[in-house]
Amino acid sequence: MKVQPKLRIFRIIVAILSLALIILAFFDYEGKWSSSFFRSILFLQFVPSFLQFVHFPSIFATGFILVILLTFLFGRVYCSWICPLGILQDGLRKLKPHKRKRRNRYQFYKTNKWLKYSVLTLSFVSILFGSAFFLRFVDPYSLFGKLIYQLGSPVVIGANNLVFNILQYMGNYSLKPLPYPSFHLWAFVFSIGVLGILIFLVFWRGRVYCTEWCPVGTLLGVVSKFSIFKLQISENSCTSCGLCARNCKAGCIETKLKTIDFERCVGCFNCLSICTTQAIVFRRRREKTSENDLYQPDLQRRKILGLLIAATAGLGLKSAMAQTNAGAKALLPNPKPNPVTPPGSLSIEHFNNSCTACHLCISACPTKVLQPALFQYGLNGLFQPYLDFHKNFCNYDCVRCGEVCPTGAIVQLIPEDKKLIQIGRAHFLRENCVVYTEETACGACSEHCPTKAVHMVPYKAGLTIPEVNQNICVGCGACEYACPTIPNKAIYIAANPVHLKALPTEKSNEIIEEIPEEFPF
Amino acid sequence: MERREFMKRLCLGAAGGTLIAKGIKAQTETLKLLGSSFIPSGTGYDLVAVKGGEPEVMFDKAIAALGGMSQFVKSGQKVVLKPNIGWDVAPERAGNTNPQLVSHIIKRCLEAGAAEVCVFDNSCDNWVKTYKTSGIEEAVKSAGGKMFPANEERFFKTVNVQGKVLKTAAVHELILNSDVFINVPILKNHGSTLFTGSMKNLMGVVWDRRFWHRNNLHQCIADFPKFRKPDLNVVDAYRVMYRNGPRGLSMADVKLMKSMIVSRDIVAADAAAARLLGLDPNEITHIVMANNSKIGTMDLSKLSIQRINI
Numbered sequence: 001m002k003v004q005p006k007l008r009i010f011r012i013i014v015a016i017l018s019l020a021l022i023i024l025a026f027f028d029y030e031g032k033w034s035s036s037f038f039r040s041i042l043f044l045q046f047v048p049s050f051l052q053f054v055h056f057p058s059i060f061a062t063g064f065i066l067v068i069l070l071t072f073l074f075g076r077v078y079c080s081w082i083c084p085l086g087i088l089q090d091g092l093r094k095l096k097p098h099k100r101k102r103r104n105r106y107q108f109y110k111t112n113k114w115l116k117y118s119v120l121t122l123s124f125v126s127i128l129f130g131s132a133f134f135l136r137f138v139d140p141y142s143l144f145g146k147l148i149y150q151l152g153s154p155v156v157i158g159a160n161n162l163v164f165n166i167l168q169y170m171g172n173y174s175l176k177p178l179p180y181p182s183f184h185l186w187a188f189v190f191s192i193g194v195l196g197i198l199i200f201l202v203f204w205r206g207r208v209y210c211t212e213w214c215p216v217g218t219l220l221g222v223v224s225k226f227s228i229f230k231l232q233i234s235e236n237s238c239t240s241c242g243l244c245a246r247n248c249k250a251g252c253i254e255t256k257l258k259t260i261d262f263e264r265c266v267g268c269f270n271c272l273s274i275c276t277t278q279a280i281v282f283r284r285r286r287e288k289t290s291e292n293d294l295y296q297p298d299l300q301r302r303k304i305l306g307l308l309i310a311a312t313a314g315l316g317l318k319s320a321m322a323q324t325n326a327g328a329k330a331l332l333p334n335p336k337p338n339p340v341t342p343p344g345s346l347s348i349e350h351f352n353n354s355c356t357a358c359h360l361c362i363s364a365c366p367t368k369v370l371q372p373a374l375f376q377y378g379l380n381g382l383f384q385p386y387l388d389f390h391k392n393f394c395n396y397d398c399v400r401c402g403e404v405c406p407t408g409a410i411v412q413l414i415p416e417d418k419k420l421i422q423i424g425r426a427h428f429l430r431e432n433c434v435v436y437t438e439e440t441a442c443g444a445c446s447e448h449c450p451t452k453a454v455h456m457v458p459y460k461a462g463l464t465i466p467e468v469n470q471n472i473c474v475g476c477g478a479c480e481y482a483c484p485t486i487p488n489k490a491i492y493i494a495a496n497p498v499h500l501k502a503l504p505t506e507k508s509n510e511i512i513e514e515i516p517e518e519f520p521f
Numbered sequence: 522m523e524r525r526e527f528m529k530r531l532c533l534g535a536a537g538g539t540l541i542a543k544g545i546k547a548q549t550e551t552l553k554l555l556g557s558s559f560i561p562s563g564t565g566y567d568l569v570a571v572k573g574g575e576p577e578v579m580f581d582k583a584i585a586a587l588g589g590m591s592q593f594v595k596s597g598q599k600v601v602l603k604p605n606i607g608w609d610v611a612p613e614r615a616g617n618t619n620p621q622l623v624s625h626i627i628k629r630c631l632e633a634g635a636a637e638v639c640v641f642d643n644s645c646d647n648w649v650k651t652y653k654t655s656g657i658e659e660a661v662k663s664a665g666g667k668m669f670p671a672n673e674e675r676f677f678k679t680v681n682v683q684g685k686v687l688k689t690a691a692v693h694e695l696i697l698n699s700d701v702f703i704n705v706p707i708l709k710n711h712g713s714t715l716f717t718g719s720m721k722n723l724m725g726v727v728w729d730r731r732f733w734h735r736n737n738l739h740q741c742i743a744d745f746p747k748f749r750k751p752d753l754n755v756v757d758a759y760r761v762m763y764r765n766g767p768r769g770l771s772m773a774d775v776k777l778m779k780s781m782i783v784s785r786d787i788v789a790a791d792a793a794a795a796r797l798l799g800l801d802p803n804e805i806t807h808i809v810m811a812n813n814s815k816i817g818t819m820d821l822s823k824l825s826i827q828r829i830n831i
Contacts, residue, residue, distance in 0.1 A: 030649060171637070173667050176649060367647045395647050397609060397654075435713075440737040441806070443713025444730075448645060452765055456712035462806060464713050482645070484731035508773035511613070511760065515779045518568050519828050520796040521821045 004282055007269040009385055011081055014239065019087040025157055025404070026148045027362050029178055035403035038360075042406035044082050044217045047139040051132065051354045052408035061408065068223055074468060075224040075231070077267035079210050079217055081276070084264060085140035085198075088147070092202045093249070099228035106206050109251040111264055116211075116218040119381055123215040133380050136357045138215050141406075143194055143287075145358030146383065151192035153181055153363055179368060182391060187372045211264040221263040230285050231265060231272070233258045237279035244271035244280055338495040339376035339386035340475060343421045344396065344402035344411040347498040350375065355409035357383040361401035367392040369477065370401060387423070389477035389493060394423075396450035396476060419451075422502040424475030424493040426454055426468045432490035435465040445479035445491045451505050454479045466491065471503045523531050535674045546781050549693055567824035568793060571689040574831035576622035576781070583755075583783040584629065586827045593753050594701055596634030600629070601699035602626060602666070604643035604721050605707045606657050609650045611627050615760035615775045617651070620660035622757050626705065627664035639695050641669040642725040645768075648672045669695055677728040682742020685801070686737050688826040691728035696749060704751035704787070708794045710766030710774075711725070714738065715805050718794040719754040719787045720746060743810035746787055754790040756782040757798055788817025796821075825827055 019046055021041040025033070027482045041062060049063035049445060067078050119138055126134035136142060157178045164175040201208040210217045224230075238258050246255040248271055252264040260280075271280045342361065345351040362370045362385050371388040373381050385401075387394060396419060402412040413421070426445075434442040445466050446454045453473035456464035466479075468491070475493050483489040570585045571579040584590055594600055604618035612620055627638045640661045644651040652658040652668060661668045672675065677691035696702060710823030714721055720742050724730050733741035758780035764773045780797060784790040788811045792802040802808045802819050812819040 019691060063632040171667075173669055177670050179673065252762075366650060392647075395609060395650060398647075398650070434735050438735070438737065441713045441739055442734045443711070443738075444734045447767055448768075450768060452770055462804065482734075486735070503617035506773065507768050507771035509771070511772050511775045511777050513777040515572055515777070516797065519572070519793075520799070521570075521792050521826070 004269075004274040008273040011077075011267070011269055014081045015087045015090070017048040019084055019091075022084045022144070023148060023152070026145065026153065026360060028364060029090060029157075029177070029366075031364065031366060031400055032435075038404045042141075042360075044078075045141040045406055046083075046220075047079065047141055047356060048358070048406035051127070051135075051356065052406070053125065054352070056411070057356050067220070071220045071223040072227060074078065074229050075262055075265055075267050076217065076220045078220055079207070079214075079266035081209075083140050083216070084144040084335070085147075085214075086207065089198060089202050089207055089209065090146060090249070090268070093254050094201055096203045105246050106248050106251055108245050108248075108254045109205060110259065110331050112212055112426065114214060116117075116215075116221075116387070119213055120218045122210045127353070130353050131380050132352065132354055132356050132409075133382070135215075136383055138213065139356050139358075140210075140214055140216055142356035142358035144382040145360055146191050146392050147195055149181065149359035149363050150184075150188050151195060156486060157181070157515065181363075182368070182371055182388075184372050184374070186374055190351050190383070205251055207266050208251075210266055211250050211252070217266070224265070226285075227262065227265055228285055229282055230262050231260050231269075231280060231282050233260060234279050234281060236275045237277045239277055241276070244275055247271060247274045250354055322384075325460040338497050339373055339381070340389070340424045340477065340495040341386060341499075342370060342401045342410050343418050343423050343474075343499070344399070344405075344413045345409060345499070346411065348495070351409055352380050352383065353409075354407050355381075356407055358406070359383075359384070359385070360404050361385055361410060364400050364404045366398060366400060367395050369394050387477055387493075389480040391481075393448070393477040393481040396474075396478075418504050419474065420504060422474050422496055422500040424473075424477075424495040425470045426473045426475070426491055427494055428454070428466055428468045428491050429466070429488075430490070432485050432488060433465065434485060434490070435459055435463055439463065442484065444484055448478035448482040450474070450476060450478065451502070452504065453502075474502050522531060551776065552809060554692060557771065565825050566827045567786055567818075568730070568789050569688065569781070569827045569829065570781065570782050570793060571829040571831065572780040574779060576619050577625040578831060579759075579779075579781040579829075580625055580629070580755065580783070582610050582829050582831065583781060586829065587783065587785075590629045590633040592748050593631050593703070594630050594633040594635050598634070598700035600630045600635045600638045600701040600703060601695045601696070602630075602638060602640045602703050602705055603696075603722065603726055604640065604657060604705040604757075605709075605717075605725065606651055606655050607645045607725065609644075609646035609654045610769065611654060612656045613760070613764045613772055613775070614769055615684055615707060615747050617655035617657060618705050619757050621657035622755070622759070623657055624660035624664040624666075626703065626755065627661060627666040630701075630703075631665050635701070637713050638666040639669050641671045641693060641695055643671040643693070643728065643730075644725075668790055671725075674681075674728050680750040682744055684741070684747050686740040687733070687744035690745065690748065691726075692748070696726050698803070701753075702749065702751045704754045706754070706756055707760075707762075707780075708798060709762040709769075710764050710798065712766065714742070714796050714807065716798050718756055718791040719751070720791055720807055720811060723751075734830075739806035740810060742807040743814065743816065744818045746811065747814070752785065754784055754787050756790055756794045757782060758782065758794065761798065763798065786817040786824070788812050788819050789821065792819040792821055793826075 029250035043063040046064045046067050052061035160175050164177045240255050242255040245255045250264045250266045252261040341351045369387050369392040370385040372383045373386045376386050397415050399413045399418050402410045431437050443456050446456045451472045452468045454466050457467045477493050479491045480489050480493050483491050546739050569583040571583050604623050606617050606618035610616040630638045658668050660721045679691045682690050706719050709717045725747050726809050761778045762769045762774050763776050782793045791808050795802045808819050
């Protein structure tokens, strides 16, 4: 039996791999990796997978079920092996300055059940009432996404550009310079805040976020109560030295009572390898280590479990209702202009319901038209991506955001389908147009239009002026981006709160051969 | 390391990266002092028009008629090639300059002894996608040229143009520090300027095109060559987008014309190209404006033209 102490090493290897792959996904600026790569590495992320399952139940959205099964077998191993925010916290702990060479000094602390069950219940209720709003602040994966995009990517892009400059100086152009992400004060402040709080908590007592706040952790904690394999202290071998408790980042080992609060255990297995008397073992629940039965029924917990099951059932009901109502629901006119949502997001409602604002699409968007919103959607859509046509426009052939989205908020499309999705419509304001005000040629909007929905028609002598055919407009925003007028644009996109279909344009794959017989000069 | 110290370092690290990048940029900018070199005219032709061949063959014939590549590129010179790489469309859509032609010109420049041949365009669509989809990035690399980015303002430097409207412009540094400037536009229909050719192609060497668009576009196009005329203009009319330009919708907008116009005179090249597209140069405002301010000659009857049929 020498396998158990090695579980820690095995955990570290898997954790580093999990974290590295997710970080790589966030730094794939050139779109090198396929959609299936993104789908595979994010398959097990609990909240994205769960949200996707709620909206589009399929085998590809069953990652969270697998995680629940895994937890049912081994406890909350998800938290130390798979969760990027958990692994990040373990990494942050390494930055803590050591005093007097005494490593990891954690201690047992009492858990606040009301707090964590409230967070969990609120998460469910939030989804039930049609919003992923609350999840954006508690889901570990999307918190990690925001951190890595807001704080990590400027550093990586800076390093890339530094190397580019050095190579360029030496006459080598093999690297491509990358644009820095646009600065969004509140998203940045939020991310700095989250990182600050995490560092404080991690330095103070370890995985406090995971044991006291994280809704995924709490939910898996409830499941882990029934785990087949559990960490247990064998009373005969244990000398109550407290070494394990001092190394328990979840603060769940109580040395005096020789008990482990397995509901909070994040499955790091540090205690297994640190125990000098091998008093801690990882084994089947039924094998009792002492005369005390580790399983004590907890009536309060049963109530909560009941509530959770009811909530899940409610969610299923809600998604079923939404599917039948989608076509018939008429949206009331909104005096506040709606933000344009990415192609594949179906409608603002669907997008608000299922996006956790992990920022993966924002970092993958090749044109950087996707930007985190502040109040463009109202408070409900805080930090969710929207298309900012002052930054850029949506590339006609690109379907990248749908390829990477792990929650199903942006459905994956093939380019031919995407080219017919109308996310908004162009509106032309003649009184703002250069051709009208200056009576000089322009046509920047029509130039950029990929469908010629914006085309030029004869105006005064020698001039042409834009005209819009909204039926074939896809709302990509190229016209709005290119329009040179200041301070306002002469052409802009008004969002379709529910995406519509654009009419196809005439296309052909044949070229007419017409070599001139004589030169016309 | 104290906690405070750690946070400080975290912030400094991020800021430091950017500063170092800027410092290196500043150094390279001081290296620019080269103007255009003196190029003697080799033969009597002002303009060569070729038709009926593949891009490579037509280019070789045209250059031979102008006295060979050595008339334009001397040993050890730095050459910049400016094709049209505006749109994220495949070569068959004729939205961008023919990659075969770009690759061939690079080879000829290197054979003539060019130290390096750089290629760029300030693309309209996303530059990374456009460089790739146009086939030009690959063509340039396989021919031994260097593909240069033009996606950030730091690659551009403000210069005096002294035009009627365009007083200054931020111009790509490659134009400023290359010895030879070869303009390789593709001939296309254009919704507002009616056609796009050599002069219109130069909108891709500046950073702020919007200024041109809102301040008399035709005049800005005609003003820019006052700052720098290309040493050679090669108008690609192999595949020609005759409608729905400059981006086009499909190959239904493209005609296979297998033609090419080559001239040192940017105005003459555009006048001939416009005629090839069935337009009267007198109706294209920027050609008339450039002609009137003596940038070049639009009256083709006054020029000696070599016409080649393959």
